[in-house]
Structure formats: C-alpha cells, structure tokens
Amino acid sequence: MTTESERPDDHQEQLLVPLAAEDVAVLGCDGEQLAALLATALHGLALLRRGRANAAELAAAIDGTTGLLERLEAVRDASLRQPTAKDISHAELARAMHLESRATAQSRRRTLLNKPVSDLERWATDPAE
Structure with a gap:
C-alpha cells in the first residue's frame, strides 16, 4: 500500500506504509x-510547515484529518471493547492511552463501555460495514 500523489506530474517520493x-x-x-x-493530513502538515496554505487547502487538510481521526478513534474504541481487552490492567491501559492516571484510564474505559457501539466501531470490526 502506498500513498501516491493525486497528480501524476508531481515528481515526488512516496511514503510506504509497511x-x-x-x-x-x-x-x-x-x-x-x-x-x-493520511496522505491528506501529511500534505496539510507540509503546507503548514511551509507557511503557504490557502483556505481551500486548509479545509481539505481539516477534512482529511478529521476523517482519519474519526476512524482511528473507532479502532481504539473497538479495541477497548474486545473481550481480551479486559485482561489489560488499568496501569497498562493508561500507558497505552498516554495517560498519567490509572483512574483516568479506568474512567474512560467505563464511559466507553456504557455507550452503544458506534457505526465506525462496527466498521472497524466488520469488513462488511
């Protein structure tokens, strides 16, 4: 899988996703x-770092980044709902979620488990979604 340029005349290197x-x-x-x-988000980051993004490019970066974040959050949430995730201690969960507090990790997991499964969580676990 590669992140190819949208325009074939862009003579650029490609990032490979191993x-x-x-x-x-x-x-x-x-x-x-x-x-x-991811390519849209990375392109937005490059534009920001060059300091020359126009409004349309920024809107595209926001849209792509938001779509990516929503899907990544769904993968994380679906992972937390898996039966084997119950074997992860709150300390391990806090480290995995980059949290300082085990209590915060426990609270976030409890909050998630009390909510219904989202459509994107179903997408993450079922290729037919």
Whole structure:
C-alpha cells in the first residue's frame, strides 16, 4: 500500500506504509481509504510547515484529518471493547492511552463501555460495514 500523489506530474517520493500482505488483503479498500486520508493530513502538515496554505487547502487538510481521526478513534474504541481487552490492567491501559492516571484510564474505559457501539466501531470490526 502506498500513498501516491493525486497528480501524476508531481515528481515526488512516496511514503510506504509497511503492512503484511495478509493485513492488506483483510483491509481491502478501507486500507486505501485510510492511506488517502493520511496522505491528506501529511500534505496539510507540509503546507503548514511551509507557511503557504490557502483556505481551500486548509479545509481539505481539516477534512482529511478529521476523517482519519474519526476512524482511528473507532479502532481504539473497538479495541477497548474486545473481550481480551479486559485482561489489560488499568496501569497498562493508561500507558497505552498516554495517560498519567490509572483512574483516568479506568474512567474512560467505563464511559466507553456504557455507550452503544458506534457505526465506525462496527466498521472497524466488520469488513462488511
């Protein structure tokens, strides 16, 4: 899977996303969609660092980044809901979520588990969604 330029005349290097062939096969079009969203976010970051983004480019970066964040949050939330996630201690969970407090990790997990499963969480766990 690569993040290719949208315009073939852009003579640029490509970033490769290293995935096992089995992962690429399971992800299918969703992997390509995520790679495109990541490419949009990275392009936005590059524009910001160059200091020359126009309003349309910033809007595209915001849109792509938001779409990517929503899907990444769904993957995280779906991971927390997995039965084997119950075996993760609150200390380990706090480290994994980059939190300083085990209590905060416990509270976030409890809050998530009390909410219904979102459509994007279903997307994360079921390729047919």
